[in-house]
Amino acid sequence: MNNDEFRRCGHAVIDWLADYYERIEEYPVQSLAGPGDLRRRLPARAPEEGEPFDAILADMERLILPGITHWQSPSFFAYFPANNSPPSVLGELFAAGLGVQGMLWATSPACTELETRILDWLVEALALPEQFRSAGSGGGVIQDSASSATLCALLAARERATGGAGNHRGGDGTLVAYTSDQAHSSIEKDCRIAGIGSDNLRKIPVDTQFRLRPEELERSIRTDREAGRVPFFVCGCVGTTSTLAVDPLPDIARICREQALWLHVDAAMAGTAALCPEFRGMHAGIESADSYTFNPHKWLLTNFDCNAFYVADRQALINALGILPEYLKTRAGDDDGVIDYRDWQVPLGRRFRALKLWFVLRSYGLEALRAMVRRHVDLAREFAQWVQDSDDFELAVPPHLNLVCFRHRAGDAFNEQLLHEVNRSGDIYISHTRLDGAYTLRLCAGQAHTEYRHVENAWRVLREAAERLVNNNQ
Numbered sequence: 480m481n482n483d484e485f486r487r488c489g490h491a492v493i494d495w496l497a498d499y500y501e502r503i504e505e506y507p508v509q510s511l512a513g514p515g516d517l518r519r520r521l522p523a524r525a526p527e528e529g530e531p532f533d534a535i536l537a538d539m540e541r542l543i544l545p546g547i548t549h550w551q552s553p554s555f556f557a558y559f560p561a562n563n564s565p566p567s568v569l570g571e572l573f574a575a576g577l578g579v580q581g582m583l584w585a586t587s588p589a590c591t592e593l594e595t596r597i598l599d600w601l602v603e604a605l606a607l608p609e610q611f612r613s614a615g616s617g618g619g620v621i622q623d624s625a626s627s628a629t630l631c632a633l634l635a636a637r638e639r640a641t642g643g644a645g646n647h648r649g650g651d652g653t654l655v656a657y658t659s660d661q662a663h664s665s666i667e668k669d670c671r672i673a674g675i676g677s678d679n680l681r682k683i684p685v686d687t688q689f690r691l692r693p694e695e696l697e698r699s700i701r702t703d704r705e706a707g708r709v710p711f712f713v714c715g716c717v718g719t720t721s722t723l724a725v726d727p728l729p730d731i732a733r734i735c736r737e738q739a740l741w742l743h744v745d746a747a748m749a750g751t752a753a754l755c756p757e758f759r760g761m762h763a764g765i766e767s768a769d770s771y772t773f774n775p776h777k778w779l780l781t782n783f784d785c786n787a788f789y790v791a792d793r794q795a796l797i798n799a800l801g802i803l804p805e806y807l808k809t810r811a812g813d814d815d816g817v818i819d820y821r822d823w824q825v826p827l828g829r830r831f832r833a834l835k836l837w838f839v840l841r842s843y844g845l846e847a848l849r850a851m852v853r854r855h856v857d858l859a860r861e862f863a864q865w866v867q868d869s870d871d872f873e874l875a876v877p878p879h880l881n882l883v884c885f886r887h888r889a890g891d892a893f894n895e896q897l898l899h900e901v902n903r904s905g906d907i908y909i910s911h912t913r914l915d916g917a918y919t920l921r922l923c924a925g926q927a928h929t930e931y932r933h934v935e936n937a938w939r940v941l942r943e944a945a946e947r948l949v950n951n952n953q
């Protein structure tokens with residue numbers, strides 16, 4: 480593809496995407512494709528001769544779209560959102576086009592310095608504590624995911640707890656980490672990867688609102704110490720995956736201070752809400768956190784992948800992850816006056832992810848982003864009110880932020896069937912969890928273009944499907 484063709488095809492791709500966004504509501508939200516549908520239609524081998532770009536573009540429509548679940552649809556209410564926006568997509572295009580590898584400051588100074596500055600902007604925008612600013616001993620870095628951020632936090636904590644021995648001998652089976660039994664599965668996966676092991680992650684019981692119980696945390700730490708094990712890491716959740724529950728961070732932070740444990744805070748989804756002063760109460764207690772993470776790629780109009788990860792002591796992170804072969808030495812790095820982000824993450828290479836976040840923050844400005852958060856929270860509250868007022872449905876827990884956990888009163892099997900029916904209709908897409916063993920439906924309002932009419936439609940689709948099921952079962 481020469482430059483002229485690139486220009487023509489590039490315009491065609493943007494046109495294609497703009498058209499797609501215009502007609503996105505015409506598609507079934509969840510793909511109706513079955514296993515193997517696409518694989519069967521694809522040739523078994525790569526072509527020997529190049530094909531025209533127009534043919535490839537036509538196959539996007541013909542082959543790929545039927546297998547797409549439309550995450551950007553305003554009627555996508557499943558899991559947590561992964562919302563995006565045109566400025567973000569264009570920022571991503573720049574990152575791909577420039578093709579920068581930002582592993583060292585020297586390999587593209589702008590890649591490092593924009594990232595540092597943007598993450599400092601977010602400290603201020605979310606009113607995060609000062610220890611996470613790059614001007615002090617801490618700082619922020621963009622990771623691919625919250626899973627990776629927590630892994631880095633664990634490795635830094637392990638290195639600190641073992642006085643530098645962790646990198647050489649790994650977890651020796653005595654280090655113990657703690658989180659609530661509602662924490663995201665990535666915490667356990669990270670414990671496995673970091674050599675701590677699933678058996679050495681304590682999943683602390685929660686209260687009736689699915690928040691970690693601090694007295695249980697203290698008891699568990701005491702039991703481990705008495706058995707000669709070494710507690711070293713606690714992950715507090717601000718917004719659990721099932722219900723967006725917020726752990727009592729002030730109590731957890733006190734325990735971590737008293738016991739000299741690393742406190743990591745996972746706010747992957749909920750963190751964005753701190754743009755609005757009225758939601759910042761959920762962060763009470765993070766003043767003494769060692770690390771914190773949230774995902775702009777969930778609720779901040781920045782397309783996947785883009786996770787923000789902060790540490791209070793960047794040296795602890797670098798001690799765990801820094802490794803400097805001869806071929807990566809640079810004069811700037813030797814001077815210690817620059818950040819080499821390769822030492823703040825697991826991979827060596829890194830994309831210029833800060834660009835898309837910069838494009839988003841500049842294009843919208845914080846006030847419009849706050850308005851989006853408030854709109855989603857209002858929509859969820861409205862939906863929760865309809866559930867509460869209904870005879871057939873009930874709330875599983877009081878809604879928090881933009882998530883509503885609810886169920887039909889007819890029991891687990893009915894709710895499972897209901898979920899299947901509404902998702903198969905293609906009108907909306909919701910997901911589920913289990914709370915205290917009960918099958919529970921989740922509706923999370925978080926797409927860029929979700930309005931009142933979409934949530935109203937979701938409620939109608941749910942009620943009508945429930946009525947049909949009740950009639951069929953009679």
Ligand code: PLP
Pocket residue numbers: 559623624625626627663665718719720745746747748774786
């Ligand atoms: N933490 C929480 C609370 C989550 O809800 C999720 C994903 O939904 C994650 C971590 C993992 O996020 P990621 O896909 O960025 O690893």
